[in-house]
Amino acid sequence: MGSKVLVVDDDISHLKLVEAILLGAGYTVQTLGDSSQAMEKMASFMPDIFIVDLMMPQTDGFALIRDVRANKEYDFIKILVLSAKAFSYDQGRAYELGANAYVTKPIDAAKFREQVKAILRNEIKVTFWGTRGTVPTPYKDFLEYGGNTSCVSVEFSEGRLFIFDAGTGIIRLGDYLLGQKKRTKINLLVSHPHWDHIHGLPFFKPAFIQGNEIAIYGTAHGDLSMREVMSGQMESIYFPITIREYAARLYFKELWEGEYLIEGIRLQTILLNHPGNTLGYKLSCANGKSVAYITDNELVPENLGPRDPHFRGKLVQFLKDVDLLIHDSSYFDDEYESRIGWGHPPLSELLQLVKEANVKNLYMFHHDPGHNDEKVAEKERFAKAFIKEHNLDIQCFAAREGVTVTLK
Ligand SMILES: [Zn+2]
Ligand SMILES: [Zn+2]
Incomplete structure (x- = not known):
């Protein structure tokens, strides 16, 4: 039938x-x-x-x-x-x-x-356009996993398009969208306005094309609205073109923790443990699959404080049985010791979280700009060893720029 x-x-x-x-x-x-x-x-x-x-x-x-x-x-x-x-x-x-x-x-x-x-067809294509945290790393020994900062697209087969963050990876995504010559509506979900998550937006070509529509979602910051937060980096002292000169229709929509319906797709949000207001996102799709984007996010080991006792449990609940999790994986455990309170997790804590939440596929993301390809590969080996040791049914990868994962 x-x-x-x-x-x-x-x-x-x-x-x-x-x-x-x-x-x-x-x-x-x-x-x-x-x-x-x-x-x-x-x-x-x-x-x-x-x-x-x-x-x-x-x-x-x-x-x-x-x-x-x-x-x-x-x-x-x-x-x-x-x-x-x-x-x-x-x-x-x-x-x-x-x-x-x-x-x-x-x-x-x-x-x-x-x-x-x-x-x-009910297909969801998740593509990594930028996997690096903090600052771009366009060096020969970094390019296997990628040098561009945070940007991931989620395309639904019927045409809906969501983008997580607008780091420098969004520049190539812009070229890809122009090549398709059809997309007009874009939903950009910004985790937080640190440079590595918004820095590509002034160079995102679809924003300069009349007839395109771009809805930009994220949190306000105190008395600064989303519009003010996002346009600040394009004030004339920093950049020659202001956000007012975009030819596309731009909407700014403020989110907080909660559940939203955007173009028929269910979106849930959670506030993360990172300086300023940072949102984690989860898209639940009509085919029953879910994609979560959690960066930047510090997971504090049990023996260290200060820690919000409710946060960990809330996050585990938020990520319960998620099909694809993209998570900040900035530090090895020994590196974390000198970076407590910087807003990023040690690897063991991330793996512990993934285990507790029974995540099906983990893509380690937001690679530290001090980690070359060899270091990132080591991170992947470390995670795979943890999964084997704990006998978990989890697929785990270090996210690579240019890779597309299809969820059916
Ligand atoms: Zn970041
Ligand atoms: Zn950040």
Whole structure:
């Protein structure tokens, strides 16, 4: 049996057209002309994808998207909006409420089939564009693991794009996105505004292209808003182009600890143990997979203080059974002894955390700028030995710039 599709549209001739296209592609299809019955049908049919019109006389499409996303049991259902409304306001609103894709009528049958297929592919591609902490290291003996500072992209097969941090790695990511010639909406999740996490943003080419939209998320810092924090590094004394000169539409959205829904993707945040306000992120995806990005974060060994007794337990809970964890792994244990309170963990504590949280894949990240390739490889060997010694079912790697991991 093919994937299940529920289509709701008050335009019956259009409903028939969409049904014919989807039946031809092998899907199991149910259609509804009366949107007031949609939620009932949702519960009995449990579709993999819900295709919904916006303007309908009974219950409008926005309300239906909101109702579906209010129920966590429906997180696996992908929502595709199919509407004659081409305004960016309507698209933005639909994504905000939790739609995964937006297609404008009239549709092209072949293209529409491809779009539905892409949504149902349920693939998440995680790519490392910058793995280094603190400062770029463009030296020959550092390039195997990479010289650019923090940046990781998370691409969903239906087209949603999230980026963790804007270190110098984001510059190459910008070139990659321009090469694709299609992406217009970007969600940038900033952990904190230390240079190595924002320094590439002034050189991120998609920000200079009209029609692109970039939503930048992170925390405010005291009386400084996110906008002020992020634009500070582009004031004219530091950089010739100010953030006001970006051609893309820029939004700044402030987050704190909590749970958010961004473009149909569930985002959870946690405050980390690092100077200033630093957020860790976890994206939970419709295919049941989760990706967490936790950097920079000091994990204090039990015998040392000061330590927040609640933090460790809260973090373990936050990371419980996560599929892919990207975590700060700055120091070997002996290095940590002289760097207590700098905001980064010793390796053994990170591995202890991963064990407690039953993480499935660990990518050690934020390599210390004093660690060349040999040192980073040693870190990987140390972690693998720990995992073997404790008989754990964990895959563990030192993150390498340019590597893509696919979660299906
Ligand atoms: Zn850092
Ligand atoms: Zn930092």
